[in-house]
Amino acid sequence: MAAMTSSARPFLNRRLAEFGTTIFAEMSALALRTGSINLGQGFPDTDGPEEIREAAVRALRDGRGNQYPPGPGVPELRHAVADHQLRRYGLAYDPDTEVLVTAGATEAIAASLLALLEPGDEVVALEPYYDSYAACIAMAGARRVPVTLRPSEGRFRLDLDELRDAVTDRTRLLLLNTPHNPTGTVLTRAELAAVAELAVERDLLVVTDEVYEHLVFDDAEHVPLATLPGMRERTVTLGSAGKSFSFTGWKVGWVTAPAPLVTAVRSAKQYLTYVASGPFQYAVAEALALPETYFEDFRADMRAKRDLLAGGLAEAGFGVYVPSGTYFVTTDVRPLGETDGVAFCRSLPERAGVVAIPNAVFYDHREEGAPFVRFAFCKRTEVLQDAVTRLKGLAHA
Ligand SMILES: *Cc1c(COP(=O)(O)O)cnc(C)c1O
Numbered sequence: 293m294a295a296m297t298s299s300a301r302p303f304l305n306r307r308l309a310e311f312g313t314t315i316f317a318e319m320s321a322l323a324l325r326t327g328s329i330n331l332g333q334g335f336p337d338t339d340g341p342e343e344i345r346e347a348a349v350r351a352l353r354d355g356r357g358n359q360y361p362p363g364p365g366v367p368e369l370r371h372a373v374a375d376h377q378l379r380r381y382g383l384a385y386d387p388d389t390e391v392l393v394t395a396g397a398t399e400a401i402a403a404s405l406l407a408l409l410e411p412g413d414e415v416v417a418l419e420p421y422y423d424s425y426a427a428c429i430a431m432a433g434a435r436r437v438p439v440t441l442r443p444s445e446g447r448f449r450l451d452l453d454e455l456r457d458a459v460t461d462r463t464r465l466l467l468l469n470t471p472h473n474p475t476g477t478v479l480t481r482a483e484l485a486a487v488a489e490l491a492v493e494r495d496l497l498v499v500t501d502e503v504y505e506h507l508v509f510d511d512a513e514h515v516p517l518a519t520l521p522g523m524r525e526r527t528v529t530l531g532s533a534g535k536s537f538s539f540t541g542w543k544v545g546w547v548t549a550p551a552p553l554v555t556a557v558r559s560a561k562q563y564l565t566y567v568a569s570g571p572f573q574y575a576v577a578e579a580l581a582l583p584e585t586y587f588e589d590f591r592a593d594m595r596a597k598r599d600l601l602a603g604g605l606a607e608a609g610f611g612v613y614v615p616s617g618t619y620f621v622t623t624d625v626r627p628l629g630e631t632d633g634v635a636f637c638r639s640l641p642e643r644a645g646v647v648a649i650p651n652a653v654f655y656d657h658r659e660e661g662a663p664f665v666r667f668a669f670c671k672r673t674e675v676l677q678d679a680v681t682r683l684k685g686l687a688h689a
Contacts, residue, residue, distance in 0.1 A: 365393025476615020
């Protein structure tokens with residue numbers, strides 16, 4: 293009798309076969325083995341505000357959130373999320389029926405797609421994608437239809453004609469991300485207005501991943517899609533404390549949407565984690581109410597880091613797309629005489645002692661992303677300075 297484990301057939305099912313391993317695991321292992329500076333994965337190397345850490349400790353000590361919190365999230369956090377959306381964007385959501393707390397934005401993405409899609413539905417999403425989008429669309433049995441962001445005049449842009457052409461009678465949902473990881477693009481009001489018009493015209497749902505809403509620089513403006521005419525009723529907006537407050541390990545995210553959409557997403561969410569992050573939910577409620585100076589300082593700090601890394605990369609010979617948002621900078625390796633970002637990233641630790649991520653892994657049309665490489669700048673200044681010094685040797689190596 294053949295042992296089941298010796299089957300020649302791989303165990304991972306067909307829906308997920310293409311998602312077997314992530315590039316982050318490979319690159320982080322490479323960083324460790326070579327003692328490289330890891331600018332691959334996007335998490336800060338310093339924690340968020342001390343008073344918010346203390347708020348989590350207090351909640352834990354006071355016995356708040358140590359047992360299953362309510363399914364939709366603790367009321368304090370749901371109210372804080374509703375207040376945040378109203379105060380900043382003029383978006384009114386009922387904290388009891390229109391806000392849902394999730395295990396990070398990652399679970400919000402999974403629950404939204406699992407709840408809202410039928411097998412065979414098409415999802416139009418911007419390519420390059422955040423890595424969990426394609427996997428979650430596949431888990432839902434739906435089909436992804438990429439619309440490629442392409443660089444022109446220093447910025448990755450959305451081609452509105454291509455977006456329009458990508459929508460068919462089978463399209464159920466647009467999956468949007470602004471500010472955009474990995475390109476650093478912040479969709480403009482004009483681009484979003486065109487997206488909104490299309491969504492209304494074709495009666496589409498939109499899931500919009502706005503986890504970098506507080507990380508916009510210079511003259512860029514974050515416009516929540518739900519603020520545009522006809523959009524509130526069809527839009528599911530996602531946020532995350534990981535990115536806004538530098539606590540990526542706490543896994544606190546949220547969904548805001550009209551009650552019928554939140555009810556649907558909650559139905560899927562209750563069978564994923566059910567609930568998560570009890571004491572951290574109370575701390576994040578306090579974080580969302582921090583004074584404006586916190587957000588200004590956070591942005592200013594990240595902008596300075598962006599300038600340091602983007603400037604250093606340009607000096608090292610990369611083509612640089614200076615990001616208007618997020619904590620990533622996308623570069624073009626062709627000015628260095630390279631064509632293949634994947635090969636480049638595999639050799640970079642040996643050549644320069646730095647780890648980066650090839651954008652190609654975030655594309656269906658890999659050739660479109662081939663020359664692009666992403667570096668994260670949410671690291672301490674001295675780490676970025678060290679990385680820049682190491683990278684300057686590249687041109688001469
Ligand atoms: C980091 C990230 C997420 C995941 O957020 P968590 O709250 O850590 O789960 C989702 N979307 C994008 C675009 C991200 O960069």
